[in-house]
Amino acid sequence: DAGVIQSPRHEVTEMGQEVTLRCKPISGHDYLFWYRQTMMRGLELLIYFNNNVPIDDSGMPEDRFSAKMPNASFSTLKIQPSEPRDSAVYFCASSFTLRVSNTGELFFGEGSRLTVL
C-alpha cells in the first residue's frame, strides 16, 4: 500500500517566491496534518484537517502560510511570499482517526525540504 506521498522532496527558491507543497494522504484516512521541523523549534504542528475541514490552524506562523484540502486525497501548504526563515522540512501525516478506539498512530510522509535563499 502506498504511504503518505509528498512532493516535492526538495525545493530551493528565492525569497519572495511562492512555494506550494503537496500531500496525498493514505486512502481512507480522515485526518491530515502538516508539521514543520527546524533545528531551533523541533517538530511543530502547523494545521490539521478532519474530513477535509481545517480544525486547528493555530500553529500556522503567519498569514503568509495557507493550507487547503480540496478533497480527501489531496492537500497543499502554500507560502507566499517565502522568506529565508521558512527554510525547514515540512511533513505531512495522516491518520484514520485520533479517537481512543483506534491506534492514533500518525503515518508520515518523507517530508519536503524547503530552502529559501
Add this chain to the structure above:
Amino acid sequence: AQKVTQAQTEISVVEKEDVTLDCVYETRDTTYYLFWYKQPPSGELVFLIRRNSFDEQNEISGRYSWNFQKSTSSFNFTITASQVVDSAVYFCALSEAADDYKLSFGAGTTVTVRA
C-alpha cells in the same frame, strides 16, 4: 508549556552498549497516548510504539523496551545491545483527549552508535 520533555539532547555510545532515552510528559488528562518515533538520517519519521494511559505494562520488542511509569509521568525507551543502524533522532510524543489527540512532540534525542 512544553508537554513532552526529552532532557537528553545527544547520546553517544559504542556498539553493543545499552542506551536509555528519557521522556517526561505533562498532562491533566486521564486519557492520553504516548508514542516513540524514530527519525533515521534519511529523514522519514518511523512509528515505534504507542502506549495508552490505562496500560502501564512495560513492553519489549526485540532489542527495544519501554518503561511507562505514571507515578513519575515518564515513558523511557531502552535500546539493548545497540547497533550502528540505531543511530537516529528519537522523538517522544503525547496525544491527549482534551487536545483532540493531536501529537505533541518532544525536542528529540540524537543517538549516535559508534562501531
